[in-house]
Amino acid sequence: MASQSEEDYICPVCCDIFKTPVFLSCSHSVCKECLHQFWRTKGTQECPVCRRRSSKPDPPVNLVLKNLCESFLKERNEVRSSGSEEICSLHSEKLKLFCLEDKQPVCLVCINSQKHDNHKFRPIDEVVSSYKEEINTALQTLQRKLKHSETMKGEFEETVENIKSQADHTERQIKQQFETLHQFLRDEEEATITALREEEEQKKQMMKKRLEEINTHISALSQSIRDMEEMMNASDVCFLKKFPVSMERVQISSQPDPQTPSGALIHVPRYLGNLLFRVWKKMQDIVQNMSERRLVLLGRSGVGKSAAGNTILGQKEFRSEISVTAVTCECSSVHATVSDRSVTVVDTPGLFHTDMIQEDLMTEIMKSVDLSSPGPHAFLFVFPVNLRFTEHDQRILEQTEMMFGQEVLKYSIILFTHGDLLKGKSIEDLIKRNSRMRHLVQESGDRYHVFNNEDENNREQVTDLLEKIDTMIEKNRRGYYSNQMYEDAQRRREDTRRGRGEKTAPNRELLKYSIHRDHLHETLTQEKSRLRQIHIFTIRDHI
Template identity: 80%
Template sequence: MASLSEYDFSCPVCHEIFKNPILLSCSHSFCKECLQQFWRTKKTQECPVCRRRSSKHYPPVNLALKNLCESFLKERNERRSSGSEEICSLHSEKLKLFCLEDKQLVCVVCMNSQKHVNHTFRPIDEVIPSYKEELNTALKSLQKKLKHNERMKGEFEKTVEHIKSQAEHTERQIKQQFEKLHQFLRDEEEATITALREEEEQKKQMMKEKLEEMNRHISALSHTIKDTEEMMKASDVCFLKEFPVSMERVQISSQPDPQTPSGALIHVPRYLGNLPFRVWKKMQDIVQNKEGESEGEINGAGIESEGEEGTGSDGSEEALDRARIGAADEEGEQISTEEIDMWTEETSDREGVLMTGSGPTSAQGPTPPRRNPKRNRHPPIKLSLESQVVKLESDLQKIERGRKVWLKAKNKRSSRALHAP
């Protein structure tokens, strides 16, 4: 038993002495409570070490290991609680002094040896208070770190729930936008949601790994604190004998405080930013093929054919597109698409103009697509080239007004944010 260390009796999950150890089919042993808690977080019953799936739902108790752990704990407690004075292994004298330079117990003969020339010695009872105070200070620091880690664990758990909530909320928004499109867009909806789910699983897996790391860190700190507290209660000789090792262990455990990892949350704009416009661009070739059958007519499709990419240098088309999907400022506020659509419809009614299809591309640039609830209800209307040019000029004016409305709303929102308490 003396040749075995505490590591040989430590659970790989909690890093403490085994409590009611159970044996898996892969020959790895764990505390019963640790394994059950690990399995509750997994979909399959696998080994925490080798990831091999367990063939039994209720693994047997490892009686041999359980008895060894109990004997080890009993022997360790007896050794620590013993008040007998230690004997010098070199001179068979009682250890009565403490060398301040080497930080070890010595006997009277050791004090006069060549090894301790010009060293300073103190009686054991004189050095005990100062070293206990030093270790107690380090212990308090570890206790604060443990509390901080527990708080961070709670924050990580909340982050996991927030990621799930974000994913659900984003999925609802994606579905709401895809419902406004043609059945052709269902494939795009499925592809976008799949990408979202992959990122959700990636981010959740990242946070789960952080939580597992945090659990291991907390277990290690708890174990160090527990052992240090037990050593504080031991006899003076035993305390001083184990003090250097314990102090080194405490200092090793004092690692930097964990922080919430960057990029942990789902990048929502990746899925919602300009979504209708991006999908519309993918549909453009199909729409143009249909428009080729009735060139020069307004066919009620609600999408106007676009010329060479990059036309319209004034940026008004991009402004209307941003206004349609809602632009998010730094605080995450949005201009609702319903407000922009309502403004567009009111402007069209006021001017007596209703876009119902697409005409030939003019030199002044393409017109963004409009959703028309009355599509295909009226027969196509022949438009002369002159009337089409007039209509395009009118549309460009409406786009510019839409851009001004959007900029005004954004500036108003920024002003409120600056004056907010």
């Protein structure tokens, strides 16, 4: 029930504060809009309160009441805006209770109103405490979601950058690979045209020589004809005197006529016959080589070469175990598909053990060459991260260059094993602190990688290694490492495949290559001496 002061400003029709009140002849006031709506409904112009008929179709506005209503509304709005939202708008009483059904605060008068009949009420402070706990729980949930969303936003932004970086890197690789194919086609075109020009020059020289010969023959015939014509016009005695000589000259000049030599023309089928097929076949070999990777593992015994090979292959193929003696005694190779590409890993024994017999060393070197022919894409020098680098370790790359030929270091990568021993430390810091390790990395063109062979499911470390190998190959502008030693090994393999190969001992063939037996023996002797000195110094340090 509205307060008395408020009832004075309520329209009897809409039961709300007057809006443009009009004054009827019966002294009652009604909202102008409510009055016209009432008249349209009833069909007669009568007062909604007393039913007295109004003589005026458009009653005048009650300006006094209108001004009072506006003042009342203004005053009420000011009260509400000044912090009086705790006052009931209907009864102007303080809001102390909370209706559980309507979910609204009410005053003590409201609980007896018909609107809240049979409703349950609770003190506001009790409800506020319960609701604040609920809101606080929801707020914490929203804050966690906001934090997670911000984290995801950062990841999404990073992903966008990675997508762009991947796209740019992939685009460069696409261009480089197509450039490789374009260069191959240009080289094939140039080689074919060069061969054509060489044959052209050769056959032009041959025909030039034949032209000189036939010109000499024509000159001789012409001279014989002139001499015989003169003899025919001479006297009988002179004719008879010259006849025997003339007939002899005629017989000499009556040799077989020169003929066009066979094969004088350009052998066109040699260049155009199956040209597209031959080029396609060579291109197929290049594409196959681009997707294939041959890797040779090098290093001392016990550094984790075989375990690294198993990590690359993603399966246990090489024997690997903790042992005081060498586990790998001879070269072996395993082929597998890794990251959608064909990968061949060649595992080697400790080729840098100077106690190894010279003949056995040469045999294993030659065997690794045969297994990785036509040439390895990368030499992986394996060192554990916890190795105490000696002068001998530092000279391993130099020994490899002596064994396998020059420029081998352009195709080398240092592969550190036992990455789990870093325990969160950076390999860069370790390289920076160890001068011998730093020198070794610099010798290999600052190319290095870390393997954790214990983390077998981490294939990302293998993918990263293959990407570094791809980058090295692109920088070298050459598919794989090769020299005369590898070319001869490939030729032997092809001959063996065709059934023409001779079974020769690898160590005998090795004498033809860059590893000279005497030089190798001298180097091994020097290495033994160095190792003995290092061993003596190490014993002294321990003592």
